[in-house]
Amino acid sequence: MQGPAIFIDLTLEDQAQEIRKYLKGLGAEISEEKSPKGIEDDLHKICGVCDICLKKDGNEEEIDAILNSIVSIMVSISLERGENLILAFCEKLTKAPTIELSKVCLQSLWRLFNNLEQSSPLRYHVYYHLVQVAKQCDSVKEVFTGLEEIKSQFAQCPPSKEQMQKLYRLLHDVLKDTQCEIASKVMIELLGTYTDDNASHARDDAMKCIVTALADPNTFLLDPLLSLKPVRFLEGELIHDLLSIFVSEKLQSYMQFYKNHKEFVTSQGLNHEQNMKKMRLLSFMQLAESNPEMTYSQLKDELQIDENEVESFIIEVLKTKLVRARIDQKERKVHISSTMHRTFGRAQWQQLNDLLITWKDNLTLVQTNIKNISQQQAENKNQGPINITTSAAKRNY
Numbered sequence: 001m002q003g004p005a006i007f008i009d010l011t012l013e014d015q016a017q018e019i020r021k022y023l024k025g026l027g028a029e030i031s032e033e034k035s036p037k038g039i040e041d042d043l044h045k046i047c048g049v050c051d052i053c054l055k056k057d058g059n060e061e062e063i064d065a066i067l068n069s070i071v072s073i074m075v076s077i078s079l080e081r082g083e084n085l086i087l088a089f090c091e092k093l094t095k096a097p098t099i100e101l102s103k104v105c106l107q108s109l110w111r112l113f114n115n116l117e118q119s120s121p122l123r124y125h126v127y128y129h130l131v132q133v134a135k136q137c138d139s140v141k142e143v144f145t146g147l148e149e150i151k152s153q154f155a156q157c158p159p160s161k162e163q164m165q166k167l168y169r170l171l172h173d174v175l176k177d178t179q180c181e182i183a184s185k186v187m188i189e190l191l192g193t194y195t196d197d198n199a200s201h202a203r204d205d206a207m208k209c210i211v212t213a214l215a216d217p218n219t220f221l222l223d224p225l226l227s228l229k230p231v232r233f234l235e236g237e238l239i240h241d242l243l244s245i246f247v248s249e250k251l252q253s254y255m256q257f258y259k260n261h262k263e264f265v266t267s268q269g270l271n272h273e274q275n276m277k278k279m280r281l282l283s284f285m286q287l288a289e290s291n292p293e294m295t296y297s298q299l300k301d302e303l304q305i306d307e308n309e310v311e312s313f314i315i316e317v318l319k320t321k322l323v324r325a326r327i328d329q330k331e332r333k334v335h336i337s338s339t340m341h342r343t344f345g346r347a348q349w350q351q352l353n354d355l356l357i358t359w360k361d362n363l364t365l366v367q368t369n370i371k372n373i374s375q376q377q378a379e380n381k382n383q384g385p386i387n388i389t390t391s392a393a394k395r396n397y
Helices: 012-025 039-054 061-073 082-093 098-116 122-136 147-153 163-174 180-191 199-215 223-227 238-248 253-259 262-267 272-290 296-303 307-320 346-397
Strands: 293-295 325-326 333-339
Touching: 012 039, 012 061, 039 061, 039 082, 061 082, 061 098, 082 098, 082 122, 098 122, 122 163, 122 272, 147 180, 163 180, 199 223, 199 272, 223 238, 238 253, 238 272, 238 325, 253 262, 253 272, 262 272, 272 296, 272 307, 272 325, 272 333, 293 296, 293 325, 296 307, 296 333, 307 325
Parallel strands: none
Antiparallel strands: 293 333, 325 333
């Protein structure tokens, strides 16, 4: 296979012509001659066939070099039809047939993204396709580190609300199978972009958000979802009823729901056994809030497990660090030290407020006592030498 040319001291037009020749040599339907319409038209022609170099048996270094040459021309000229050109190039790079070639394409898209002006609206299109390609080669962590990072990337040229919604949907789809917790945050961010006027149109997104949160084994505080506008529009539907059970009800309520709507739960991609495991933990947290001490027998009935499974269940709960407890094997009891609230509403805020006030009063009392003790020590220190001197004087007299 003929290797790509190394472009040194060539004009952009001559570089484009060399790329044309290289691609034609691979069998692309493209002329070797420069376009009479100029360099931008050359790029359109090149981008239209550049995927011919993405062959399974292609040399990765050569492919990287030719793609890098295309990118260098793109960022060197002012594009009048930049969006169409960028989209055409990015679309081709999402078609890489192997993981190795997807990684090559990912590098090229990163170069393009990082070399576009921070204020360029074209960066959004490149980043969207970056996420697509990153999924293909299991490199999502390289392109997405968090929501704040995304916002900072586009701070100088924020995408439209519709564009961000599209990007959030893609990120959720990419992350939901491997990073449920982050996927939930992305979906919540997506739902937050809807207003009262269009929240009713976010039904599918709201359902995905609920399902992702329920399926995530590390998400236990679910009541904030109920306040999201798109989720409120689902009131009366089965998915909203199921969410409400996970927010505030116990295992028995879920078991009854599953008995009545087994097909619905399955159709949402939720795992019944995982749901039961999560509901047991949530039910235990709720019990722990008002019961500092519980017997094995009580937990057996409430959690629908065998009494000899109670200890292993508590050990699993302790691993989550949601509850602090001690097992009394002799008395067959569980003593609760503290627990995370299952829901956090007005009552919990008031409880926290009362607790902080009590702490403040206690600290004030401690501070006052320390001050009094310090004053007494200072007085005793000042009086000590005087007493000694007086006694000595009496003896001398």
